[in-house]
Amino acid sequence: MPTVSVNTHFPGYEIIGELGRSNARVLKARHLESGDLVAIKHFTLHTDPETLRRFRVESEIMTGIRHPNVVRVRDVQLDMPLPFIVMEWVEGGSLRTLIDKQGRLTVATTIRLGLQMSEAFHAIHPQGIIHRDIKPENILYRPLPSGELHFLITDFGVARIREQSQTMTGQSLMTYEYASPEQFDNPKGVDVATDYYSLGVVLYECLAGKVPFSMAETAGMATFMSQVLHTPPPALSLPSGQYLPPSLTTLLDWTLVKNPAERLSDVTELALLLGQANVELLQANRSGQRQAPVAPRSQTLVAPAPVPEPVNAYEYEPMEESPANTTNWSIILAALFVVVLAVFGVLYKMRHKEAPAQTLPDSTVTNTDSLSSDEIATDSTAAPFQESTEEEPATDSVITNSPPSETTINTTSAPPVDSTAVPDSSRQ
DSSP: OOOOOGGGGSTTEEEEEEEEESSSEEEEEEETTTOOEEEEEEOOSSOOHHHHHHHHHHHHHHHTOOOTTBOOEEEEEOSSSSOEEEEEOOSSEEHHHHHHHHSSOOHHHHHHHHHHHHHHHHHHGGGTEEOOOOSGGGEEEEEOTTSOEEEEEOOOTTOEETTSOTTOOOTTTSOGGGOOTHHHHOGGGOOTHHHHHHHHHHHHHHHHSSOSSOSTTSSSHHHHHHHHHHSOOOOOOOGGGOOOOHHHHHHHHHHTOSSTTTSOOOHHHHHHHHHHHHHHHHHHHHHTOOSSOOOOHHHHHHSOOOOOHHHHHHHHHHHHHOHHHHHHHHHHHHHHHHHHHHHHHHHHHHHHHHHHHHHHHHHHHHHHHHHHHHHHHHOOSHHHHHHHHHHHHHHHHHHHHOOOHHHHHHHHHHHHHHHHHHHHHHHO
């Protein structure tokens, strides 16, 4: 019986082998013109219209995204008898193979995975794309020369664009253990929060080596769905006393919330928690303490120090030994010298301004005193002097009531003239 080579369905590519099967078949191939290794994803012959439509949506989504944490699409052939998509080859494999091989990932690798998935979310969610099938099989990794792993998200076959009609639920294609609660009770109303829940399940599995709720450990589908909808996830514990950053625990608690409206669904907040968890892990590794997180430097600085003696000792010792403090003293002395000069300058200006003001009152007082002394010297009798003195209050009252100043001056100056004239004539 004659057979047809599989290469005839993928012109321009040489099929090397099969990588796996999920919603579609994935093949490893080589591009004949460039020699590059690629991955080809295709469905079987005589694909139904709904599957072909979903395949077309996936190709459009992946073709429009250019991001280092999203697998790039190189070619799309949807009009062939066997429609297929050609994607870049990621040589490391999937996260599923990595977990199966190692059992669980280190905390540092898990944080790195979460940070790179947050970058992928930042690329797809603002475009209105909801992946809806985040799981280890759809996360690929590539080993770097530094020994670290670079993660990429792939397989948008169940993805939905917000603007499209909600006829395709994807419920029959989703993986139940990574599905969010709303994918069970409201599959047509899912939003970006469902991707955050699925990522939380993936990160939980990377650390614990198992998912929070497993189909194999339950009595049936109804029990499993009840756990996903109502039961809080089991507390996460790491083996061998490994350090679990508090921010990473907070992230898992917030992403696995049952209610999508209360769930963490902001990419900035996700990246912030992962970054803080990375800092906490670095601090714990440097200090060698695994039982409790190291207090942030800001808290150490803010803590009060009620004992003043160590502070005084710390201040005075460098003054005698450190040459830098000599420069500080020189600066302080120079500043004091400038201040002293400024003070003297202000005093000099004030004194200079006060000198004219003092001259006018002194001359007035002197003239008044001289007049008073002349009056006392000329009159030996008390009667005329008392009469002139008693008339002064009356004169003052007249001065207060009468506005013109000339009349006041003439009134006050008249009595002294008369009093002085009488004694002079009597003495002669």
